[in-house]
Amino acid sequence: MKKLFSIIAIVSTFLIVNSVLADINEGLVAYYPFNGNADDQTGNGHNGTVYGATLTNGHLENDNGAYNFDGNDYIEIPGNQNLYPGNHDYSISVWIKSSARPSQFMNIVYNQESWSNDAVVLSLSPSGQVTWVFHDNNGGGMCRIDTTQTVTDGEWHHISAIRNRSKNVSQVYIDSILAGEAQDTNANVVIPLRNKLYIGKRGNIKSERYFNGVIDEVRIYNKALSNNDIQELYNKNSLVSGCINLKDNPIQNGKAMLMQSGEIFQSTPLDKNGCYKFYKVDEDKPFGVMIRRLID
Numbered sequence: 001m002k003k004l005f006s007i008i009a010i011v012s013t014f015l016i017v018n019s020v021l022a023d024i025n026e027g028l029v030a031y032y033p034f035n036g037n038a039d040d041q042t043g044n045g046h047n048g049t050v051y052g053a054t055l056t057n058g059h060l061e062n063d064n065g066a067y068n069f070d071g072n073d074y075i076e077i078p079g080n081q082n083l084y085p086g087n088h089d090y091s092i093s094v095w096i097k098s099s100a101r102p103s104q105f106m107n108i109v110y111n112q113e114s115w116s117n118d119a120v121v122l123s124l125s126p127s128g129q130v131t132w133v134f135h136d137n138n139g140g141g142m143c144r145i146d147t148t149q150t151v152t153d154g155e156w157h158h159i160s161a162i163r164n165r166s167k168n169v170s171q172v173y174i175d176s177i178l179a180g181e182a183q184d185t186n187a188n189v190v191i192p193l194r195n196k197l198y199i200g201k202r203g204n205i206k207s208e209r210y211f212n213g214v215i216d217e218v219r220i221y222n223k224a225l226s227n228n229d230i231q232e233l234y235n236k237n238s239l240v241s242g243c244i245n246l247k248d249n250p251i252q253n254g255k256a257m258l259m260q261s262g263e264i265f266q267s268t269p270l271d272k273n274g275c276y277k278f279y280k281v282d283e284d285k286p287f288g289v290m291i292r293r294l295i296d
Helices: 227-235
Strands: 003-011 028-032 049-051 054-056 066-070 074-077 090-097 106-110 119-124 129-136 141-150 156-164 169-174 177-183 197-199 212-221 240-243 254-260 263-269 275-278 287-295
Touching: 090 106, 090 119, 106 212, 129 156, 129 169, 129 177, 141 169, 141 177, 156 227, 240 287, 254 275, 263 275
Parallel strands: none
Antiparallel strands: 003 287, 028 212, 049 074, 054 066, 066 212, 074 197, 090 156, 090 212, 106 119, 106 197, 119 129, 129 141, 156 169, 169 177, 240 275, 254 263, 254 287
16 A cells, blocks of 8 residues: 655745856757747858647747647758767767667658768657667767666656767766767768758658657757766756665655645656756745655
């Protein structure tokens, strides 16, 4: 039998701290917030064309703030060398939500049009784990990261996929936590300009491996995101956040409730690190956060 166990943390005053951890616009070459369209908001002109995907609520619950992909939809972006890594640092940041368990990989971001071309691939495996691949077909080999955390649980997850050439390492962060890394000795990943960048499917190679779920806030950088960058991207726009430990272990099976005027103002599940985030709050009222979890 499960019992409901509660930890209550009360904060009597509310304070918003406007501190800048990092410049998340530095090195940004393409940005797709999907606020009503697939336009690139950097001003660099890498606008996308939507094929079948439909607007839905974003990870901040904003109306028409993300695109839903139902298994045969995608967004196509014209090829441009600024979108590809070459011999440089490179990063992709994206929010996803999916509960699909497909029979093959589901691609989030992909830019290979031919097996003979170099490739950059960010995808989900059939068992729901993130895979990050750099492939140099000119003798450099492949750098591949297969993470072990399942993210096809119907919840929003933030993914940061990074290539750091100065350290010869590639990394994947899930919800701001390092989930996998590998040595990356590929000399040069050169994507032909004719290759388009796809969001939600593979290039025109045999099976398209469509994504099934929601994609939001796609960012492409010509730099390796730092830990501060990743934390800021993950926490961006949250007003109240925190993490809860019990006996030095994160509380995972539970939820956080934001209390104002004696009522539950919002609630959200705790993530695997025992963390929560709230994006709305009445700034004129004191608030409290109640943490509840189920225990055997």
